[in-house]
Amino acid sequence: MTKDAQTVGGADELPAEVRGAILRTAAEVLGSLEPAEVPVALRQVHRFAPRRRATAGALPLWTALTLDDGFRGRVARVWSQARPALADSIVGPRDDDADAQARGELAAGSAAEVAVGAWLLRPDGWEGLLAAASRTLAEQGAGGDGAASRTLDAAHERADRAEADAAQLAARLGVALVEAEEARSDAATLRREQRRLRSDADRARSEARRVLAEAQDDRVEADRLRAEAADLLSRVQDVQRAAEAERLVVRGESRTARGLAETRVRLLLDTIVDAADALRDELALPPVGLGPADLVAPAGDTGPAPRRTSRGRSATDxxxxxxxxxxxxxxxxxxxxxxxxxxxxxxxxxxxxxxxxxxxxxxxxxxxxxxxxxxxxxxxxxxxxxxxxxxxxxxxxxxxxxxxxxxxxxxxxxxxxxxxxxxxxxxxxxxxxxxxxxxxxxxxxxxxxxx
The missing domain is CATH 3.40.50 (Rossmann fold)
Structure with missing residues (x-):
């Protein structure tokens, strides 16, 4: 920014009504922000009552507009949406005859509104446009004296109040337009989300129909397997009953065979005993005269019994x-x-x-x-x-x-x-x-x- 631009754009060099209009627009925009979007320097001002933000918070608001380009850009966007035609004439292309066009713009709109738009939007050559608007305001303030001056002052006062009200309404309109744009964006997002959810629901219904069909097929297969299992169980029970009957028959035959074997053994034992008695009578052996102790060999004839080995292990193992x-x-x-x-x-x-x-x-x-x-x-x-x-x-x-x-x-x-x-x-x-x-x-x- 050049030295002239700094002088014109400073708070002290701007006309009071231009500075007041800028502060009122900034106060309206600040009131529409969410707490998370409020700049740190303006959080205290954001808590003020709406009517007090432009007056009690004038200094923090003007400092934020001067130093914070993001906040000033947000205020400029709200002001432009409330006055699209004037904003287009201020930001639009300019030829070499900048002063003549500036005068035409001043004739088409209020000099104060043009000054506010030039200061907020800051297109190429905005310093000259702001200076022209300031001169126009100064000329309007210097003309007439006496009763005419008082009448003009009263008119100016009414005009200023009307302009302030218009600026306030314009700021509110800008805020409303911004909110409407955001609402349209949210609505578009919700419509896209609705279409996505509808598509997901269609896919879910299709998947549910497929799973239901598979479940019905599984039920038919389960019924078939249940019938086969019942038939197999019936056959197994028949085989088990036949095996039980055969086991009873085998047990009876085994009992009979055991009795026959015992009879044969008893008959064989009786035969052996009778044969031994007959053999004893046949041999007529004499009575035994020596006992087993008499037949024990002398101690010198045989050595001691061999000792057991340890099988390769210690006796304490x-x-x-x-x-x-x-x-x-x-x-x-x-x-x-x-x-x-x-x-x-x-x-x-x-x-x-x-x-x-x-x-x-x-x-x-x-x-x-x-x-x-x-x-x-x-x-x-x-x-x-x-x-x-x-x-x-x-x-x-x-x-x-x-x-x-x-x-x-x-x-x-x-x-x-x-x-x-x-x-x-x-x-x-x-x-x-x-x-x-x-x-x-x-x-x-x-x-x-x-x-």
Whole structure:
């Protein structure tokens, strides 16, 4: 902006009615804005009453119009929509004879309105147009004196009021036109959205008809499958009834066959017994004079029975005990107090017995092995509680438990797996000589803790 433009466009150099008209238009536009659209510098003015915005808020409004091109452009757009013909004459192309055209424009419209439009729209050469309008206003203010001057002043005052009212109405009209344009834009948007929603609804109805048709087809297929399943169930029930009848027949035949087999075995046994009696009578064997003990060979003739090996494991390894108990028909013989005093030494003897036998019953239930537990002495006439199922509990009478264990080992047939749990080394040596396996008490306790 040149120095002349600055002088003409300043607040102090503009005629008062031009400046008032600009402020009134700006106040109308400010009142129509949403709170989010109000410039920061005018938010306080926006809260004023509509009649006070152009007067009490004159300074902030004029500052915003001068510095904020966006706000001034919004005010100019509202003013132009209220006066389209005058706005077109101000913004339209201009030839070299700018002064003559400016005078024509001043003759066609109010000098104050032309000055307001030039200051707001600011087309090319607006400074000259504003200066011409200002001179016209000055000439109009300087003409006449006396009564004529008073009459003219009164007329000017009425004209100013009418012009102010017209400017206010024009500003409102501009605001209304802007709002109407926005409403038309919103209506177009809503029509487009309505068309889109109608299209979506048509597609949804088409999809619903397709899904309904598929559901009907699925229902027909389900009815067909249900009929086939009912027919298949009927055939299966017929086969099941036939199988049940055949099972009853087979059971009767099996019962008859079993009775026949038992009769044959009994007849064969009677035949063998009768044949043995007849053979005894036929051979006439003399009475037996020597017992089995007389036929035992001297101790020097045979060496001690071979000791069992550890199967590649340490005797204290619980895995060795697991391997032995997994063998067919294994028999586990436990030296009761030798184990219980190591594990439950703080308890009474009765509590030790019940605690140990309960743990052994759990082991027997998990492995299926035969378990025998031997204790020294003899149990009292009244037991404090029953022993667990699956564990044979023996008490030594007239002997110690070690001797009872040795007799149990000797009573087993050769080849059967017998595992003796004791930490008594003498017992270990004796049972191993008798062909049994021996593991220490700690190995069994380690195995029981894993249950």
């Amino acid at each position: 619980p895995a060795l005990l697991d391997d032995l108990l997994a063998l067919p028909h294994a028999h586990l013989v436990v030296d009761g107090y030798n184990v219980s005093k190591r594990a439950y030494g703080e308890l009474s003897l009765a509590d030790q017995r019940h605690r140990l036998v309960g743990a052994l019953a759990n082991l027997a239930g998990r492995t299926g092995v035969e378990v025998t537990c031997c204790f020294d002495g003899q149990e009292g006439p009244r037991r404090t509680g029953g022993y667990a199922r699956g564990v044979r509990v023996l008490f030594s009478v007239g002997e110690i438990a070690d001797d009872l264990i040795r007799r149990l080992v000797r009573a087993e047939p050769p080849g059967r797996v017998v595992v003796v749990v004791t930490s008594d080394q003498q017992v270990v040596s004796d049972v191993q000589a008798g062909g049994a396996w021996a593991v220490p008490a700690e190995t069994l306790l380690a195995r029981l803790t894993r249950l």
